[in-house]
Amino acid sequence: MKRPRRILLPLALLLLGGAVFLPAPAAAKGSLSKVEDEFEKAIQRVTPATVVCRPWGVEARKIRTGTSGVVMSRKGLVLSDGDVGLYFDIPKGEKFKTEHIKRADLIEVRLPNLKGKGFRSYKATVIKRDKDLDTTLMRMEKPPGGLKYLKAGNSDALKVGDFAFAMGNSFGHAAEAPPTLTAGVIASLPPKGTETGGRYRYIYTSAAVNPGVNGGPLVDIHGHLVGTISNSVPLVGSGKPQDAPELAYAYMGKVIPVERLKHHYADLDEFAELFPEPKAAEPKGGETSALATVFHHTARKAYRSVVSFKVKRKGQLSLAEPAGRGKLVNIPRYLGPVSGVLVSRDGYILTSLYNVANTATLVHGQRWATAPDTVKVKACLEGIEKITVYMPDGKAAPATLVSHHQGLGLVLLKAELKPASAGETMTSHETMQPADVAEMKAGRFVLAIGNPFGAKRLDDPLLTVGLLSKRHVTGSEHPWASQWQTDAGVTDANCGGAAVDLQGRLMGVVTLWSATQHGRNSGIGFVIPWSEIQLVLPEMMRGRSYKPPFFGITWKQLGTELTTVLDKILEGKAAEKAGLKSGDEIVKINGDAVSTPGDVRNLLRGTWSGDTLLLTIRRGGKEQDVKITLGARE
Amino acid sequence: MNGNPSRAACFAAVLVTAAFLWLPADPATADEGASKAAAEAEAYADALERAVGIERSLVKAVDKVRLNSVSVLNLRRAKVPGKAEPELVRRSGGSGVIISRKGKLWILTNVHVTAGHHALQVVTHDGVTRDVELHDSIPEYDIALLKFTSKPKRVKFRGVSVRASNSETGLKEGTWVIATGNPFFLAEDGLSVTTLGVISGMGRFLGGKYQYVGAIQHDAEVNPGNSGGPLWDLRGRFLGINGMIAMGQRIAGVRPSNTGAAFALPAHQVDAYLRQLIDEGDAEAGFLGVKCETAMDRKTGKAMGARVVGVDARSPLASATPRPKKGDLITSITVKSSSKRIYTARDLREIISVLAAGTAVTVKWKRGKRYHRWKGKLADRKR
Structure with missing residues (x-):
């Protein structure tokens, strides 16, 4: 890892001192209430100005959820989604046709009654509907007195890591x-576009966006409008290069920035009413601003060691599902760009096995007992034609696959980089310091840093923030044993990226839990902890791959219990080669006594296929030693 | 050279500016730069310290709430290969929370977690699997109460007290919440999975087999297996029981499980149910048996009350004169001499949802321009 720079060291000590000598839990508790208070203030501003928009006078059954909207002026200007007023007028007994989709121009704007219960409805007429931009501007015909409205903020001033709140009629x-x-937080700020007059085209947030929220407001911590919500980006699973830009933001909330709206509506008569000149300067944030500052700074710092890469295969692969249901899984020819972590200054890059083999070792809960599918992994890895890495300095470099680890679900790549100067072996790239394992308790912040941008590297990473949900214990039989679980959103885009703590220290490599069903956006993400990685990294750098070690035998059952007596000896596998026979009882492995297959499994943990073990077996009442070279489960 | 003097002056000025710009930074500016950098570093150190303080309180809160969170295992008798007799096998499960009431420890969970069980077990945070049994339940509202079959020994958990005030006061959109539970059996060792979110909305309604009336909606990640697990605030107060999530549509064959829309039965309702189940014993959910929708005044756009859509044959209101019928407007309900105005169908559902069968109520409704009243007791749906 990176050698700490001299300037950083005193700073780090200073911070450490601060952390150690800051006891007062009462003060800390206060800071959390302050965070909540600041949240509340923002939300108090946005709640009364968020409305539900439905076509006026249309039966409820013809409307799916209705959209959301935001009141922009006291005189009743309302911004909503481009689809506002949409309903489905399907005559009885007829099948759905596209001409049944109707769009009303008279809109019912529903204001919730926040004091009592219920709501009030107002008629609104459409002023301007923009399908391309996905917004509609409307005016309420008879707005009530004292109508609450939202002030526009400045979306150009947003930073990745800033808190953001989405509001609307989620699921109706x-x-x-x-x-x-x-x-959530501002997850990514794509480059500013020329067609939008130098503003962001969209901004992406990790705040959950669901059907019905479209048209609703996204506000910053001050409760100012920073954008209107377009939709949630669906996962585009084709793997074609042209789909890559959206893939980077799969499952994120897509928001139309307020600066872009200002640009778009500049010629409108209503412009001054819609976006009045702000009177007061932006207030300075308190605790939340401290958090957002740290999120931003830490994310940027970690981003200097997070790379992006693309994988090209010799062709598309079709493989049978590991569960053996005969279902074929198609692995596309082009994968990525996806994320990886630079772990050494000479170009070693770690990433999730999922990113190159389309399979994560942490499989679906119901199928966890299935052995890691070595055949599939092998086929995937052998099919790779070319890997291109995009380094933090913006340069592309070819990379090769060094080794993989099926136990942890890791892949090690090596980028062919030019050294910083002649005569050196190291490049000028930076790597991260590892986090202290003992300190990593459930409840700590996890920042997932992704770089799905490929050649078009952005200034800031794709950032999601969550908690360390649980540290799974080492030694259980689950494939996720010893891994760390997090609720920071993990998608295809940041899988393989870095998980860092508030101080920017590397916790581990981010990985999806399951490639198929519940892995994405389930709030169940995993971090392959650095503490586990560092144990295997030296071997991996030597080009050694880890496959689950395998004897090639079955255990004999006695009553209900499995014993360490060998039952079947599989042909051509390790046990047969070592001369073991059915009926032999394993009593010791490398001198350690074993009495159950569980003991054997525990002792095999940490061994690699290809390792040689000394078994003490009992054959015909006599103990004898046998050397066995472990095979791999395939 | 007969050049324009003003232009020459201008040129000189540019030259001077340029020269000034090209000047190497003098020591004073360098110092300024250094002090600015130092000030920035100090500001950042301050921000980091505050962020770490917030994180530390989060870790504390998580530590605290995990103690009373359990994983629930639903065991069913099934044929096991190689065995003559069927054995108890874990078929499904969920989460639960240990509560203390009337000097005893109980476990709260969802009815749908215990559905179809032959035996139940919980795994507590210390990793011990303990046998429990179903004490009672209110299936309408998805609340099941379990008890330990034998008194748990040497335990660190003391059970939380369910206070109505926890969810009735102070909870707002934006309040931070922690969900603990056992999603996808990831906490079958008893150490619950914690997720963080904020309250999204209050008083949500979800119909169906299990009714969630007045539910707390939040965006902490909740998945299959979190059912029955508790929702907490950052002070470790019990806010409710997570039971439902809104499922998104399938996209490219993949159904996203968590959508950031989870629903929890609020503590004040849980408290009302516990009063019925433990304090009073063996209570059934009250049943009014009228199906309603919200009526809106076409002119003012104001919600006016709950318009009757249908009356169940078993409804106690069926005996009223005149018998309520489709189109009538329920405007208020009186329980224990406190009258509540009904604006929406939701208002009515929320009030009924916490009342036990046999509770005396007065319902007021409007037909045409006349108001009618009915005084009576809520029924038991099963009878």
Whole structure:
């Protein structure tokens, strides 16, 4: 890892001192309440200005969820989604046709009654509907006195890591009630586009965005509008290069920035009413601003060691599912760009096995007992034609596959980089310091840093923030034993990226839990901890791959219990080669006594296929020693 | 050279500016730069310290709430290969929370977690699997109460107290919440999985087999297996029981499980149910048996009340004169001499949801311009 720079060391000591000598839990508790208070202030501003928009006078059954909207002026200007007023007028007995999709221009704007219960509806007429931008501007015909509205903030001033709140009629639950709130951070700020007058085209947030929230507001910590919500980016699973830009933001909330709206509506008569000049300067944030600053700074710092890479295969692969149901899994020819972590200054890059083999070792809960599918992994890895890595300095470099680890679900790549100067072996790239394992308790922040941008590297990474949900214990039989679970959103885009703590120290490599069903956006993400990685990294750097070690035998059952007596000896496998026979009882492995297959498994942990073990066996009442070279389960 | 003097002056000025810009930074500016950098570093150190303080409180809160969170295992008798007799096999499961009430420890979970069980077990945070049994349940509202078959020994958990005030006061959109539970059996060793979120909305309604009336909606990640698990605030107060999530649509054959929309039965309802189940013993959920929708005044756009859509044959209101019928407007309900105005169908559902069968109520409704009243007792759906 990186040698700490001299300037950083005193700073780190200073911070460490601060951390150690800051006891007062009462003060800390206070800071959490302050965070909540700041959240509340923002939310108090946005709640009364968030409305539900439905076509006026259309039966409820013809409307799916209705969209959301945001009141922008006291005189009743409302911004909503481009699809506002959409309903489905399917005559009885007829099948759905596209002409049944109707769009009303008279809109029912529902204001929740926040004091009592219920709501009030107002008629609104469409002023301007923009399908391309996905917004509609409307005016309420008779707005009530004292109508609450939202002030526009500045989306150009946003930073990755800033808190953001989405509000709206999620799943239609707010049709008769106050709107639904979700909180998250600004996950990514794509480059500013020329067609939008130098503004962001979209901004992406990790706040959950669901059907019905479209058209609703996204506000910053001050409760100012920073954008209107377009939709949630679906996962585009084709793997074609042209789909890559959206793949980077799969499952993120897509938001139309307010600066882009200002640009778009500049010629409109209503412009001054819609976006009045702000009177006061932006207030300075308190605790939340401290958190957001740290998120931003730490993410940027970690991003200097997070790379992006693309994989090209010799062709598309079709493989049978590991569970053996005969279902074929197609692995596309082009994968990526996806994320990886630079772990040494001469170009070693770690990433999730999922990124190159399309299979994660942490499989679905119901199927965890299935052995890691060595055949599939092998086929995937052998099919790789070319790997291209995009380094933090923006340069592309070819890379080769060095080794993989099926136990932890890791792949090690080596990028062919030019050294910093002649006569050196190291490049000028940076790597991260590892986090202290003992300190990593459940409840700590996890920042997942992804770089799915390929050649078009952005200034900031794709960032999601969550908690360390659980440290799974070492020694259980689950494939996720000793891995760390997090609720920071993990998608295809940041899988393989870095998980860092608040101080920017590397916790481990981010990975999806399951490639198929519940892995994405389930709030169940995993971190392959650095503490486990560092044990295997030297071997991996030597080009040695880890496959689950295998004897090639079955255990004999006595009553209900399995014994360490060998039952079947599989042909051509390790046990047969070592001369073991059915009926032999294993009593010791490398001198350690074993009495159950569980003991054997525990002793095999940490051994690699290809390792040689000394078995003490009992054959015909006599103990004898046998040397066995472990095979791999295939 | 007969050049324009003003232009020459201008040129000189540019030259001077340029020269000034090209000047190597003098020591004073360098110092300024250094002090600015130092100030920035100090500001950042301050921000980091505050962020670490927040994180530390989070870790504390998580430590605290995990103690009373359990994983629930639903065992069923099934044929096991190689065995003559069927054995108890773990078929499904969920989460639960240990509560203390009337000097005893109980476990709260969802009815749908215990559905179809032959035996039940919980795994507590210390990793010990303990036998439990179903004490009682209110299936309508998805609340099941379990008890330990034998008194648990040497335990660190003391059970949380369910206080109505936890969810009735102070909870707002934006309040931070922690969900603990056993998603996808990832906490079958008893150490629960913790997720963080904020409250998204209050008083949500989900119909169906299990009714969630007045539920707390939040965006902490909740998945299959989290059912029955508790929702907490950062002070470690019990806010409710997670039971449902809104499922998104399938996209490219993949159904996202968590959508950031989870629903929890609030503590005040749980408290009401516990009063029925433990304090009073063996209570059934009250049943009014009218199906309603919200009526809106076409002119003012105001919600006016709950319009009757249908009346169940078993409804106690069926005996009222005149018998309520489709189109009538329920405007208020009186329970224990406190009258509540009904604006929406949701208001009515919320009030009924916490009342036990046999509770005396007065329902007021409007037909045309006349108001009618009915005084009576809530029924038991099963009878």
